[in-house]
Amino acid sequence: MLPIQPDRFLADLHALRKFGAAGVGKGVVRPAFSEPDIAARAWLAERMREAGLSVQIDPVGSVFGLSEGQSLLMGSHSDSQPEGGWLDGALGVIAALEVARASVEAGGPPVSVVSFQDEEGRFGVTTGSAIWSGNLTLDKADGLTDRDGVRFADARALMPDRSDSFVDPSQFTGFLEMHIEQGPVLDREGDAIGVVDAIVGIRDMKITLEGEQNHAGTTPMQGRRDAFQALSRFNMLIAERFANVVTPRTVWTIGHVTLHPNASSIVPGRVTFSMQWRDGDSDRLGRMEQIIRDTAEDVAQSGGFNLTFGPMLGLEPVDMDARLRDALEQAAEADVPGRWRTMPSGALHDATNVSEMMPVGMLFVPSIGGISHAFGEDTAEADLVTGLRVLAEAVDALN
Numbered sequence: 001m002l003p004i005q006p007d008r009f010l011a012d013l014h015a016l017r018k019f020g021a022a023g024v025g026k027g028v029v030r031p032a033f034s035e036p037d038i039a040a041r042a043w044l045a046e047r048m049r050e051a052g053l054s055v056q057i058d059p060v061g062s063v064f065g066l067s068e069g070q071s072l073l074m075g076s077h078s079d080s081q082p083e084g085g086w087l088d089g090a091l092g093v094i095a096a097l098e099v100a101r102a103s104v105e106a107g108g109p110p111v112s113v114v115s116f117q118d119e120e121g122r123f124g125v126t127t128g129s130a131i132w133s134g135n136l137t138l139d140k141a142d143g144l145t146d147r148d149g150v151r152f153a154d155a156r157a158l159m160p161d162r163s164d165s166f167v168d169p170s171q172f173t174g175f176l177e178m179h180i181e182q183g184p185v186l187d188r189e190g191d192a193i194g195v196v197d198a199i200v201g202i203r204d205m206k207i208t209l210e211g212e213q214n215h216a217g218t219t220p221m222q223g224r225r226d227a228f229q230a231l232s233r234f235n236m237l238i239a240e241r242f243a244n245v246v247t248p249r250t251v252w253t254i255g256h257v258t259l260h261p262n263a264s265s266i267v268p269g270r271v272t273f274s275m276q277w278r279d280g281d282s283d284r285l286g287r288m289e290q291i292i293r294d295t296a297e298d299v300a301q302s303g304g305f306n307l308t309f310g311p312m313l314g315l316e317p318v319d320m321d322a323r324l325r326d327a328l329e330q331a332a333e334a335d336v337p338g339r340w341r342t343m344p345s346g347a348l349h350d351a352t353n354v355s356e357m358m359p360v361g362m363l364f365v366p367s368i369g370g371i372s373h374a375f376g377e378d379t380a381e382a383d384l385v386t387g388l389r390v391l392a393e394a395v396d397a398l399n
């Protein structure tokens with residue numbers, strides 16, 4: 001068993017939380033390329049150096065701690081959602097760092113560590129690992145903007161010490177990512193470990209409907225071209241039209257809405273909104289896209305709106321590597337017999353992109369109440385340590 005040190009691991013997790021600490025409890029605000037994100041990455045790079053790893057920050061800000069020669073890559077991301085929890089991504093990075101340190105101390109299997117940049121999609125969808133894997137070209141990424149119109153190219157230029165070249169993936173034998181479940185299953189069922197079998201696919205696009213801005217008091221309801229009403233009709237129609245396409249595991253979200261001019265005495269003339277959907281089946285994602293596009297056209301035609309679709313980003317569903325999954329399942333059975341399960345991931349992870357280049361495996365620990373992408377995200381420290389132990393046992397077994 002690798003000589004992991006739970007106290008050192010927990011201390012680093014709490015230290016990382018301080019970068020962008022916000023809100024109640026253990027919340028963080030640490031979006032990609034924000035001041036706390038850049039500072040946290042510099043701190044991580046230092047920890048990697050102390051662990052005897054050689055640091056390379058790639059052109060888009062993903063931070064790698066590289067072991068000599070061939071190695072197992074482990075990690076996740078350390079950027080957060082606009083309002084995030086202290087563990088989403090950070091857990092996988094610090095767990096990887098702890099396993100790497102223990103492995104160096106034991107002369108054990110060489111382990112490299114990574115914190116990918118912009119997994120949380122301030123600019124794209126799992127942007128940093130998507131660029132590294134070729135799922136997204138750097139050119140296309142550089143043109144992406146965040147919700148305030150900041151360009152990816154300008155944001156990444158803020159990050160010091162970036163190298164000109166990307167890390168060569170052929171030096172890695174595989175990738176293991178530990179993550180919080182971000183859902184309710186493990187917590188509800190009293191399980192300590194989830195071994196992931198597959199990660200869902202995702203599509204994400206912006207849609208704009210332009211009607212007519214006018215006076216809220218003098219404009220009769222009949223004949224208004226009210227952009228909010230267009231959105232609400234669109235939302236109602238897609239739910240109806242999805243009915244015999246989706247399953248209980250399919251999800252779709254309109255999470256970001258910009259209403260112009262967003263004033264109570266003005267009939268809104270324009271709405272731009274995010275449309276995101278996820279499912280484990282690529283065909284179903286495609287059928288949902290057709291329904292979304294057709295419904296937006298119908299609403300625009302029937303209501304006299306001008307319609308524009310923004311760029312659509314997406315990732316396909318992926319299965320985890322059988323050998324890595326088996327090592328994780330054996331380690332879970334040895335450590336927490338009867339308190340683990342194999343399960344799909346409804347959340348997206350960097351492992352999806354990395355699976356283009358090498359075998360990948362994922363391990364979950366419970367999220368209290370299933371809460372994530374919120375300041376209230378949390379996991380019992382005992383569960384964090386159990387996850388670390390099972391992860392280290394699997395790494396040892398793979399050696």
Ligand code: HGY
Pocket residue numbers: 119120121346347348349
């Ligand atoms: O949205 C996701 O699934 C990931 O947490 N960014």
Ligand code: MN
Pocket residue numbers: 077088089119179348349
């Ligand atoms: Mn995450």
Ligand code: MN
Pocket residue numbers: 081088120373
């Ligand atoms: Mn997340």
